[in-house]
Amino acid sequence: MPFRVRACVVCEQARPEVLGKWTLLGFFGLAPTIRVAIANFQLPVTLCFGFMSEEFAGRITANVRVVASSGPIGGVSPPVQADIPATRPLTMLFLHFQGVAPGPGRYTVVLTVNGEDVFETSFLLENPDQSLRARFGQAVQ
Numbered sequence: 001m002p003f004r005v006r007a008c009v010v011c012e013q014a015r016p017e018v019l020g021k022w023t024l025l026g027f028f029g030l031a032p033t034i035r036v037a038i039a040n041f042q043l044p045v046t047l048c049f050g051f052m053s054e055e056f057a058g059r060i061t062a063n064v065r066v067v068a069s070s071g072p073i074g075g076v077s078p079p080v081q082a083d084i085p086a087t088r089p090l091t092m093l094f095l096h097f098q099g100v101a102p103g104p105g106r107y108t109v110v111l112t113v114n115g116e117d118v119f120e121t122s123f124l125l126e127n128p129d130q131s132l133r134a135r136f137g138q139a140v141q
């Protein structure tokens with residue numbers, strides 16, 4: 001059975017809790033409808049992508065890459081290895097990415113599982129004033 005993703009949440013960090021729960025820190029929303037304000041595009045941006053999949057069982061090695069319109073962004077996304085038991089009806093897989101984005105625009109995140117690209121979606125990186133204007137109108141200064 002392939003690893004099929006149904007949704008992708010984007011935040012700054014995810015922390016595991018007891019009883020299979022997660023605490024999401026700096027929650028931006030669900031891709032592809034999110035806008036992330038970046039104050040300084042000269043510095044690395046850290047994003048956490050949470051992929052929710054259908055029922056899946058087996059051993060996986062997964063990582064993400066982030067792609068700008070000009071091509072892949074150099075960055076760090078350490079691979080994650082996991083043994084997923086057959087008893088779980090849902091799998092949440094959280095992967096971090098850190099890299100320098102070339103500037104405002106639409107980016108694509110690609111999830112690779114066991115060497116195969118299995119899911120992609122997009123998100124928008126903006127300057128803070130662009131993001132606020134888009135949310136609250138031109139009255140923001």
